[in-house]
Amino acid sequence: MNESLGHLLLVDDDPHQLKLMKLILEDHGYAVHTARDGQEALEVIPLNPPDGVISDVLMPRLDGYQLCHSLRQDIHFSHLPIVLLSSAYTEPEDIELAKTFGANALLTRTSDASNLAGRALEMLKMALLPETKRKWSPRTYESRLARQLELQVKAVQEGARKMTQLEEQLRHSQKLESIGQITAGVAHELNNPLGAILGFTQCLLDDPQATDIVDVLNAIQGEGLRCRTLIQDMLTFARKPALQTAWERLPQLADSILGLIAARAKTMKVAIEKKYDENLPPALVMGNQIQQVLINLCNNALDAMPKGGTLCMTIGLSGSHFILRVSDTGEGMSQERAKRVFEPFFTTKGAGKGTGLGLSLVQNIVTNHKGRVGVQSELGRGTTFEVILPRGGTCP
Numbered sequence: 001m002n003e004s005l006g007h008l009l010l011v012d013d014d015p016h017q018l019k020l021m022k023l024i025l026e027d028h029g030y031a032v033h034t035a036r037d038g039q040e041a042l043e044v045i046p047l048n049p050p051d052g053v054i055s056d057v058l059m060p061r062l063d064g065y066q067l068c069h070s071l072r073q074d075i076h077f078s079h080l081p082i083v084l085l086s087s088a089y090t091e092p093e094d095i096e097l098a099k100t101f102g103a104n105a106l107l108t109r110t111s112d113a114s115n116l117a118g119r120a121l122e123m124l125k126m127a128l129l130p131e132t133k134r135k136w137s138p139r140t141y142e143s144r145l146a147r148q149l150e151l152q153v154k155a156v157q158e159g160a161r162k163m164t165q166l167e168e169q170l171r172h173s174q175k176l177e178s179i180g181q182i183t184a185g186v187a188h189e190l191n192n193p194l195g196a197i198l199g200f201t202q203c204l205l206d207d208p209q210a211t212d213i214v215d216v217l218n219a220i221q222g223e224g225l226r227c228r229t230l231i232q233d234m235l236t237f238a239r240k241p242a243l244q245t246a247w248e249r250l251p252q253l254a255d256s257i258l259g260l261i262a263a264r265a266k267t268m269k270v271a272i273e274k275k276y277d278e279n280l281p282p283a284l285v286m287g288n289q290i291q292q293v294l295i296n297l298c299n300n301a302l303d304a305m306p307k308g309g310t311l312c313m314t315i316g317l318s319g320s321h322f323i324l325r326v327s328d329t330g331e332g333m334s335q336e337r338a339k340r341v342f343e344p345f346f347t348t349k350g351a352g353k354g355t356g357l358g359l360s361l362v363q364n365i366v367t368n369h370k371g372r373v374g375v376q377s378e379l380g381r382g383t384t385f386e387v388i389l390p391r392g393g394t395c396p
């Protein structure tokens, strides 16, 4: 530490820069005070006179040049070493202008703050006042200030361009992530049939003489086949990243799902209603994935009606869009919860009961179909999930 520079004043309107430089200078053993602009600097300097000042150029209220000028007018501080820091690229005219205002040096900020602090200290130590008093003209002052601003605007624009590039990269990585999410979703779909297979097997082990052994074996076979279909679909998906669509009848897809949940609905005292528009045209979709959407919505609806109720499946056509609705008369949810249901891993179902991936998978599939999914819910009255799918052209 240089004895003659024991106490420094740092002036900057950017709190982060201020903090960083303060830490670096304190590390070098200096006592550092700070001010947020030239005006504040002028107020604190007489109260606690520093041995040197390091100040930003562009600041609200009173900029770095004006600060220099005011200090040089004051007999007590006319020899105070001052280094200005510019965030924009500095040109020889700026250095010249800084000197005419009485600054000892004008340095350009770099991303290496430690190096910048070192250079500023060096300049302060040299503390050479201009040998000859230079005159500054208000014209040069204004034009240099404008130039500094212009350079900073360019730097901001460059930053914005880089940001757009980063956003594109992010979107690309999100696309990759959605592939991962679908794989996780398929694994989640495998859980249900596997659970059933294990349950049925346990029944047989507990009571090998069960009279309905054929029924149980049929159920095990059915669930096993479901697993096989899912795995085949997963392999198909892995092989073909592009959408592989076919003309499907949505009511048929929906009926297959209602068939799957019928047994569970019955035990839960949930009635199933269907409202399908007549003469619906086929839809260009990935059938198995739409089935996954519907099974997730139906399972959630059943979960929401532990005391029974009604599940209604609606399919209609509105203009160029299909509308699929799964509504229940269950517990409903608050607005806060409704806003979060599509988040991956958001669940209210407790450990081991729900993974919270169901609806994020639904959203993923619907988005891949260039559709939309939304939710409307009222606490204590029920919930409706609505999926809107583009018709996808006219069936040949």
Ligand SMILES: Nc1ncnc2c1ncn2[C@@H]1O[C@H](COP(=O)(O)OP(=O)(O)OP(=O)(O)O)[C@@H](O)[C@H]1O
Pocket (backbone or CB within 6 Å): 188, 296, 300, 301, 304, 328, 330, 331, 332, 333, 337, 341, 342, 346, 347, 348, 349, 353, 354, 355, 356, 357, 358, 359, 360, 383
């Ligand atoms: N029909 C509904 N009625 C009330 N709440 C619902 C309904 N559907 C979804 N939710 C809420 O949204 C949350 C997230 O649903 P999501 O299907 O993503 O996961 P989950 O059902 O909890 O678990 P799983 O991964 O097994 O599907 C649920 O935990 C529940 O709180």
Ligand SMILES: [Mg+2]
Pocket (backbone or CB within 6 Å): 296, 299, 300, 354, 358, 359
């Ligand atoms: Mg679910």
